[in-house]
Amino acid sequence: MTTLVHTLGYPRIGAHRELKKAVEAYWRGELDRDGLEREGARLRKTHWQDQVDAGLDLVTVGDFAFYDQVLNVSVMIGAVPPRFGHSGGEVDLDTGFRMARGRAPSGEPAAACEMTKYFDTNYHYLVPELYQGQTFRIASERLFDEVAEARAEGHPVKVVLTGPVTWLWLSKAKSDGLERLSLLGELVATYNDILSRLASTGVEWVQLDEPALVQDLPGDWQRAFESAYATLQSTPVKLLVASYFGGLGDNLGLATALPVEGLHVDVVRAPRQLGAVLDRLPSDKVLSVGAIDGRNIWRADLTRLAGELADAKARLGDRLWLAPSCSLLHVPVDLDNETGLDSELKRWLAFARQKLGEVVTLAHVLDGNETATDRQRVEEANQAVAARRASRRIHKPRVAERLARVVAADTRRGNAYATRASAQRKRLALPLFPTTSIGSFPQTQEIRAARRDFKKGTLDVADYEARMREEIAMVVERQAQLGLDVPVHGEAERNDMVEYFGEQLDGFAFTQNGWVQSYGSRCVKPPVIFGDVARPEAMTVRWSQYAQSLTDKPMKGMLTGPVTILQWSFVRDDQPRAETCRQIALALRDEVADLEHAGIAIIQIDEPALREGLPLRQAEWQAYLDWAVECFQLSAAVAADQTQIHTHMCYAEFNDIIGAIAAMDADVITIETSRSDMELLDAFQDFDYPNEIGPGVYDIHSPNIPERAWMVDLMAKAAEKIAPERLWVNPDCGLKTRGWAEVEPALANMVEAAHELRKRYA
Ligand code: GLN
Numbered sequence: 001m002t003t004l005v006h007t008l009g010y011p012r013i014g015a016h017r018e019l020k021k022a023v024e025a026y027w028r029g030e031l032d033r034d035g036l037e038r039e040g041a042r043l044r045k046t047h048w049q050d051q052v053d054a055g056l057d058l059v060t061v062g063d064f065a066f067y068d069q070v071l072n073v074s075v076m077i078g079a080v081p082p083r084f085g086h087s088g089g090e091v092d093l094d095t096g097f098r099m100a101r102g103r104a105p106s107g108e109p110a111a112a113c114e115m116t117k118y119f120d121t122n123y124h125y126l127v128p129e130l131y132q133g134q135t136f137r138i139a140s141e142r143l144f145d146e147v148a149e150a151r152a153e154g155h156p157v158k159v160v161l162t163g164p165v166t167w168l169w170l171s172k173a174k175s176d177g178l179e180r181l182s183l184l185g186e187l188v189a190t191y192n193d194i195l196s197r198l199a200s201t202g203v204e205w206v207q208l209d210e211p212a213l214v215q216d217l218p219g220d221w222q223r224a225f226e227s228a229y230a231t232l233q234s235t236p237v238k239l240l241v242a243s244y245f246g247g248l249g250d251n252l253g254l255a256t257a258l259p260v261e262g263l264h265v266d267v268v269r270a271p272r273q274l275g276a277v278l279d280r281l282p283s284d285k286v287l288s289v290g291a292i293d294g295r296n297i298w299r300a301d302l303t304r305l306a307g308e309l310a311d312a313k314a315r316l317g318d319r320l321w322l323a324p325s326c327s328l329l330h331v332p333v334d335l336d337n338e339t340g341l342d343s344e345l346k347r348w349l350a351f352a353r354q355k356l357g358e359v360v361t362l363a364h365v366l367d368g369n370e371t372a373t374d375r376q377r378v379e380e381a382n383q384a385v386a387a388r389r390a391s392r393r394i395h396k397p398r399v400a401e402r403l404a405r406v407v408a409a410d411t412r413r414g415n416a417y418a419t420r421a422s423a424q425r426k427r428l429a430l431p432l433f434p435t436t437s438i439g440s441f442p443q444t445q446e447i448r449a450a451r452r453d454f455k456k457g458t459l460d461v462a463d464y465e466a467r468m469r470e471e472i473a474m475v476v477e478r479q480a481q482l483g484l485d486v487p488v489h490g491e492a493e494r495n496d497m498v499e500y501f502g503e504q505l506d507g508f509a510f511t512q513n514g515w516v517q518s519y520g521s522r523c524v525k526p527p528v529i530f531g532d533v534a535r536p537e538a539m540t541v542r543w544s545q546y547a548q549s550l551t552d553k554p555m556k557g558m559l560t561g562p563v564t565i566l567q568w569s570f571v572r573d574d575q576p577r578a579e580t581c582r583q584i585a586l587a588l589r590d591e592v593a594d595l596e597h598a599g600i601a602i603i604q605i606d607e608p609a610l611r612e613g614l615p616l617r618q619a620e621w622q623a624y625l626d627w628a629v630e631c632f633q634l635s636a637a638v639a640a641d642q643t644q645i646h647t648h649m650c651y652a653e654f655n656d657i658i659g660a661i662a663a664m665d666a667d668v669i670t671i672e673t674s675r676s677d678m679e680l681l682d683a684f685q686d687f688d689y690p691n692e693i694g695p696g697v698y699d700i701h702s703p704n705i706p707e708r709a710w711m712v713d714l715m716a717k718a719a720e721k722i723a724p725e726r727l728w729v730n731p732d733c734g735l736k737t738r739g740w741a742e743v744e745p746a747l748a749n750m751v752e753a754a755h756e757l758r759k760r761y762a
C-alpha cells in the first residue's frame with residue numbers, strides 16, 4: 001500500500017533563470033525561434049528529471065510556459081482577443097507573446113491583455129478575455145507535443161491544466177451583456193476534446209487546477225462546477241481536481257461530490273480541513289494531500305507531519321497521494337545554489353528541489369519503508385526544527401517585551417485629523433492643490449552601475465555616497481526648477497523598496513539565487529524574514545536630512561510600510577503573520593521618530609501591497625484589515641500633530657476597503673487613478689473620505705506626456721467629490737522606471753495644472 005507522490009507543478013524558470021534569459025533574447029531578436037524552443041525543451045527535460053531523481057511516481061507535464069500557464073490555456077482553446085488578428089489555425093508563439101506584452105518579433109502590435117495577481121500570490125497571470133460570439137476549439141498542439149516529449153524520455157506522465165471553471169472565473173467578459181457562464185458549455189466541450197486527445201496518447205491522469213474552490217462562490221458558480229464535471233465524467237482520462245491556497249470551506253460538499261477520480265487539498269494553509277475531507281470523501285476517490293508548503297521556504301517538520309497524516313494513511317491506504325500544497329512555482333528552485341547563506345540558516349530552508357525530497361520521504365515514513373536517505377532527512381529536519389525553536393538568532397526577548405508593552409494609544413495619533421491639519425497648515429504653509437511626487441525619480445544606468453559597483457566592492461563607501469549625494473542634489477534642484485511644493489530625495493540609493501529596508505533590519509536574510517517568477521520573464525528575489533525584527537540604527541535619516549539641507553521646501557521622507565515589507569517577503573511560519581508585521585511596524589516607528597527629530601516635516605509610508613494581502617475569503621477580510629491598519633498606525637502614530645504622514649497605494653480598486661484606508665488615518669494618501677479615469681472616485685459616492693488625498697493624475701506606466709488640460713479635468717472631477725482644500729496633485733506612482741526626457745515635461749505640465757486649479761478654486 002504505497003503512497004503515490006507527485007507535485008502540482010515545478011518552477012519553470014530554471015535554477016539560474018535560464019528561461020528569462022532565453023525569452024528575453026528571443027524578444028530582442030538575438031535568439032531564433034528554434035533556439036528558444038530548444039531551451040524550453042531542455043528546461044522541461046531537466047525539471048522532469050529532477051522529479052524522477054527525487055523519487056516522484058509521476059512527472060508533471062503542462063506546468064511549463066514561456067510566459068504564463070493561464071495564457072497557455074487561452075491559447076490552447078483559441079481564446080485570442082480579436083485585436084490580435086488571429087484568423088484560425090494554430091495560434092503561434094508570437095501571438096501568445098503579443099497577448100502577453102503587446103508585441104513580439106512577428107505580428108502587429110496591439111494592446112496587451114490585462115495582467116493581475118493569481119489569487120493571493122505575487123505571480124501574475126494574463127486575464128482571459130471573452131467576447132460576444134466567442135467560440136473555443138483546440139488551437140495549439142503545444143501540450144500534446146510536451147506530453148510526447150516526456151513519454152519519449154520514458155517518464156510516467158500526469159498532465160496539469162487550469163480547470164475550466166477556474167479559467168472562466170479568472171476571465172473577463174469584454175462585450176456588454178455577455179455572461180461568462182453562458183460560455184461554460186462550449187468551453188467544457190473543448191476541454192472534453194483536449195482530454196480525449198490526451199487519453200488517446202496514453203495519458204492516465206490529468207490534474208485540473210481549480211483554486212476557485214477555495215473562494216466564496218456564488219450559487220451559479222457552484223452549479224457551474226457541478227455541470228462542468230458532470231459533462232467531463234465520461235472522459236477516458238482520470239481527473240484529479242486540485243484545490244489550493246486555502247480550505248474548501250462551504251465548497252467542501254461540492255468538491256468531494258464532483259464525479260472525478262481524485263481531489264487535491266491544501267493542508268498547509270488549511271490544516272483543519274483534513275478530517276472533514278476524509279469524512280466526506282467517497283470511498284472510490286483518491287485524496288492528494290498537499291502537506292509540504294508550496295508558498296514558503298522553510299524545511300518541513302517531517303516528524304510532526306507524519307504524525308498528523310497517520311490517520312489519513314490508515315483510512316485511505318493506497319488512495320492517499322502526497323504532494324506539496326500547491327505548485328512549487330511560488331518558491332525558488334534549488335537551495336543547493338545558495339553559497340552565501342550561513343550554514344545554520346540554510347539548514348532551516350527547503351526550495352523546490354528539496355521539497356520534492358521532503359514529499360518522497362514523508363510518503364516513505366507513512367508507508368513504513370524508509371531508506372537510509374529518508375532517515376537522514378528526517379533526522380536533519382528534526383534538528384532544524386529544534387534549532388529554529390531555540391535559536392537566539394530568531395528570538396530576541398527585547399522585541400517580544402516591547403511588543404507586549406504596546407497599548408492602543410500607540411496606534412493613534414495625538415489628535416484627530418482636523419486638529420493635525422491646522423497644525424500642519426501653519427507649519428508647512430502649502431498652497432491649495434499642493435504638488436508632490438511619489439518618491440522615486442529615474443534610476444539611470446549610472447545610478448544602477450554605482451550601486452552594483454558598491455555591492456561588488458569596486459566602489460568604496462566614500463565614493464558611493466558622494467555619487468548618491470550628487471544624484472540627490474540634482475534631483476532636488478530639478479524639483480526646485482519645476483516648482484514642486486513637496487520635494488523628495490529621489491530614492492537613488494534604493495534598488496528595491498523592500499530589500500533596502502530588509503538589509504538594514506535584524507531578522508532578514510537574502511539569497512543569491514532565490515528567484516521566483518513574478519510575471520513573464522520577470523522574477524523577484526524576496527527577502528527571508530527568519531527572526532524577530534529589530535532596527536539596529538536609523539536607515540534613511542541621513543539621506544533625508546541631506547536632501548532637506550538643499551531646500552527650504554519641506555522634504556518628504558520616504559519609508560516602505562510594514563504590511564508591504566511583510567507581503568513581499570518570505571515570512572516565518574512559527575508565528576502569525578500579524579505578529580511579524582507588528583515587529584516591522586515597531587522598527588519603522590523608530591524610523592519615523594528619528595526622521596521627525598531630524599526636522600523632516602512630512603513622512604510618507606508606502607503601502608502598495610496592503611490590498612493584495614486580503615484573504616481569499618471575505619469572512620477573513622476584517623481580521624486582516626484590522627491588524628494591517630493597526631500596524632500602519634503603529635508605525636505612523638508616533639508622529640506629532642504638526643508632522644504630516646502620507647501613504648501611497650498604487651491600484652484603483654478601493655471600493656471594498658475604503659473604510660480600512662480611512663482608518664489608517666494618514667494625513668494624505670496618494671493613489672492611482674489616472675488609467676481608470678478617476679473610477680476610484682466611485683468609492684467616495686457612499687463614503688466620505690475624511691483626510692487629504694492625491695488622486696494620481698499622471699499615469700507613470702505610460703511613456704505619454706500628460707497634457708495640462710487633461711490633468712485639470714481629472715482634478716475637477718475629483719473636486720466634485722472631495723473638498724479642494726483636501727486635494728493634492730501628483731503622479732500615480734514612483735518615476736524610477738521612466739526617463740528624465742518624459743518626466744520633466746510631464747511634471748512641468750502637472751505643476752501648471754496645479755496653478756490653473758488654484759486660480760479656479762481660489
Ligand atoms: N516610493 C516608491 C517609489 O516612488 C513607491 C513605489 C510603489 O508604490 N510601488 O518608487
Ligand code: ZN
Pocket residue numbers: 438608648649650732733734
Ligand atoms: Zn505606487
